[in-house]
Amino acid sequence: xxxxxxxxxxxxxxxxxxxxxxxxxxxxxxxxxxxxxxxxxxxxxxxxxxxxxxxxxxxxxxxxxxxxxxxxxxxxxxxxxxxxxxxxxxxxxxxxxxxxxxxxxxxxxxxxxxxxxxxxxxxxxxxxxxxxxxxxxxxxxxxxxxxxxxxxxxxxxxxxxxxxxxxxxxxxxxxxxxxxxxxxxxxxxxxxxxxxxxxxxxxxxxxxxxxxxxxxxxxxxxxxxxxxxxxxxxxxxxxxxxxxxxxxxxxxxxxxxxxxxxxxxxxxxxxxxxxxxxxxxxxxxxxxxxxxxxxxxxxxxxxxxxxxxxxxxxxxxxxxxxxxxxxxxxxxxxxxxxxxxxxxxxxxxxxxxxxxxxxxxxxxxxxxxxxxxxxxxxxxxxxxxxxxxxxxxxxxxxxxxxxxxxxxxxxxxxxxxxxxxxxx
Numbered sequence: 001x002x003x004x005x006x007x008x009x010x011x012x013x014x015x016x017x018x019x020x021x022x023x024x025x026x027x028x029x030x031x032x033x034x035x036x037x038x039x040x041x042x043x044x045x046x047x048x049x050x051x052x053x054x055x056x057x058x059x060x061x062x063x064x065x066x067x068x069x070x071x072x073x074x075x076x077x078x079x080x081x082x083x084x085x086x087x088x089x090x091x092x093x094x095x096x097x098x099x100x101x102x103x104x105x106x107x108x109x110x111x112x113x114x115x116x117x118x119x120x121x122x123x124x125x126x127x128x129x130x131x132x133x134x135x136x137x138x139x140x141x142x143x144x145x146x147x148x149x150x151x152x153x154x155x156x157x158x159x160x161x162x163x164x165x166x167x168x169x170x171x172x173x174x175x176x177x178x179x180x181x182x183x184x185x186x187x188x189x190x191x192x193x194x195x196x197x198x199x200x201x202x203x204x205x206x207x208x209x210x211x212x213x214x215x216x217x218x219x220x221x222x223x224x225x226x227x228x229x230x231x232x233x234x235x236x237x238x239x240x241x242x243x244x245x246x247x248x249x250x251x252x253x254x255x256x257x258x259x260x261x262x263x264x265x266x267x268x269x270x271x272x273x274x275x276x277x278x279x280x281x282x283x284x285x286x287x288x289x290x291x292x293x294x295x296x297x298x299x300x301x302x303x304x305x306x307x308x309x310x311x312x313x314x315x316x317x318x319x320x321x322x323x324x325x326x327x328x329x330x331x332x333x334x335x336x337x338x339x340x341x342x343x344x345x346x347x348x349x350x351x352x353x354x355x356x357x358x359x360x361x362x363x364x365x366x367x368x369x370x371x372x373x374x375x376x377x378x379x380x381x382x383x384x385x386x387x388x389x390x391x392x393x394x395x396x397x398x399x400x401x402x403x404x405x406x407x408x409x410x411x412x413x414x415x416x417x418x419x420x421x422x423x424x
Contacts, residue, residue, distance in 0.1 A: 003223040004246070004350060005037035005232075006030075006216060007075060008094050008147065008181060008205035013045040014120030018210035023055040025211045027070045032343055033217040034350030037227065039075030039096070039205070040064070042120030043103050044110060053100060062098035062229020071227060074103055077147055077207075078110075079123040079154065080131055089161050091128050091169065092121070092147040092154045094181060094205075095135065098229040105138045132173035143233055144176065148183030148207060150190075150290040151255045155183070157297070159288035164297060165196055178237040179203050184219065185253025185290040185386065188245065188312045189305075193298035198306045201236050204245040213339070213349055214319040214330055220246040245312040246350070250290065251383035252316065252392040257289045259387030266387040269295050287388040314379060316394050318342065318349045321372050324396045338365060353377065372396045 012021040030038050040056070042048045056064035056072055064072045073096060080091045097103060107116060114124050124131075128146075135142040146156040146166070153160050156169050163169040166177055179201040182191060188202045204219035225231045225241040235241040250256050259266040263281035269292040277286050322338045323330040345364045346352045352361070353373060361370035375381050376394075386392035 001225065001227055003037050003221075003225060003227055003232075004035050004217075005073075005221045005223065006035055006206050006208070006219075007037075007039045007073065007096065007203065007221065008077065009039045009041040009075070009208045009216070010077070011040075011042040011045065011048045011120050013042055013048045014209070016209055017120070021209075021211055023051070023066060023072075026216075027066050027068070029211045029213055029216050030070065032349060033213050034348030035217050035220060037063070037071045037073060039094075040072050041075060041077070043074050043076045043097075044078070044107055044116045044122055045120045046107075046117050048120060049100075049103060049107070058099060061227070062232075063227055073229065073232065074098070074100070077121045078131060079121055080126065080128050081123055082125055082127045084127060087162065089127075089163075089169075090154045091156060091161065093128065093131060094143075094145040094147050096143040096145070096233070097139065098141060102139050102142065106135065106142070109134055109138060128169055129171045129173040132170060132176050136173075136176055141230070141233060143178070143236060145179045145181055145203065145236075146177065147181050149180045150186045150293055151183050151253075152287055152289065156180070157293055159293055166200070181205060182219075182245075182247070183207075183253065183255075183290070184248055185250050185256040186294065187247045187250045187314065188309065189303075190250060190291070190294045192304055192306055192309055193294060193300045193302065195299050195306075198308065201239050201242060202245065202310060203236065204247055204312070212319070212331070214317040217246070217350070218248055218317050222246065239308060239310055242310050244310060247312050247314045248316060249314045249381075249383050249392070249394075251385040252394070253290065254386040254389050254391045255287070255289050256291055256392060257385045257387040258286045258292050259289065259390075260284065260286050261388040261390050266385065266390075289387055313354065314376075315353050316376050316381075318352060318373075320394065321376065321396065322369060324394055325366070325368055325372060325401050327401075338369070341365065366401050368401055 010017050012019050076095050078093050082089055116122050132144050149156045152158045167174045182202050191197050191202055203221050206218050208215040222243045223235050223241050224243050225235050257266050258272040260279040263279050265279050279286050319330050322335050328334045346356050358374050382395045384393040
């Protein structure tokens with residue numbers, strides 16, 4: 001069974017998230033995206049877990065179902081902020097588990113360490129090794145995965161934490177770490193440059209804070225398994241049945257290169273080092289990006305691919321493609337119309353981006369949009385790199401489409417747009 005999974009999301013109870021994040025909207029937009037498995041996000045929050053119990057049913061497989069049969073897996077993210085070896089550490093970790101019963105045990109244990117009710121991603125003052133040890137005492141099948149492992153803040157290899165290996169961070173509990181989340185600003189090819197990471201499965205997720213299709217599933221995992229919790233965890237731990245990941249180009253991520261956004265400074269690692277990692281405008285420290293950290297730790301050249309590497313594809317969300325070519329904000333009616341037009345013809349965004357025939361795309365939308373989709377599919381685009389919290393920008397075409405109507409068909413009745421509720 002082909003599974004396309006986004007295993008790291010958030011609920012409306014996390015900071016800086018959409019107030020409309022609920023199970024109904026998550027399922028609706030997951031289907032449009034082409035996903036068939038989502039993390040629940042935030043199962044530590046008392047209000048969200050109450051809602052999950054109302055909306056999702058257990059069937060003994062460890063995978064929860066909505067009333068219409070869509071798949072969810074119990075998932076949360078924990079923020080560990082602590083001091084180790086005389087240095088402050090801030091690490092985010094994803095936790096996956098199989099049942100509401102185990103969630104109750106997890107929440108009881110974490111509740112003794114701090115509050116769970118103020119944020120969907122709670123903060124604790126104990127270390128990553130303590131977290132893993134705590135989880136494994138509850139259930140060996142609980143999976144702990146370092147989140148967005150390279151971003152400057154709140155990550156294992158981030159420049160603000162300065163851990164140089166999984167073992168340095170997790171110490172004797174590193175034996176229980178089987179996977180790393182690459183994050184938007186790195187892709188598997190960058191991670192392949194570190195021989196120490198060969199034994200880990202590299203997973204990719206959206207870390208969404210809203211359900212919109214330019215956030216949900218922007219990174220995802222493709223598996224070929226009989227969907228149960230145990231089979232999913234086995235695939236994560238052994239790579240068996242783990243077919244590929246869907247990535248965005250790491251230049252698209254908002255921490256790929258070094259820089260200082262207040263001064264509009266963006267530098268590659270070599271330029272940063274020449275300036276001793278100092279912004280030449282304001283003389284403050286640059287935010288050191290993911291590529292810089294990879295270069296520091298890499299023991300292999302660019303282009304190296306380990307024998308057991310899980311392959312990947314790089315995409316740009318469809319809404320972003322349409323937005324760039326129409327020169328219109330991603331959430332405008334103009335962009336939504338063309339997005340819905342394509343979804344109504346091809347049924348899911350991933351089918352459009354990965355599989356739809358060029359000729360059929362050209363019949364369904366403007367030729368420049370069809371061309372851009374095919375170019376992105378084959379990696380033939382450039383992206384202005386992201387830095388210091390600024391997302392990268394795809395450079396698709398110097399010529400902007402003047403309107404979003406196929407030039408071959410000027411009759412609006414032949415291009416009638418269905419509303420999203422009609423599609424669902």
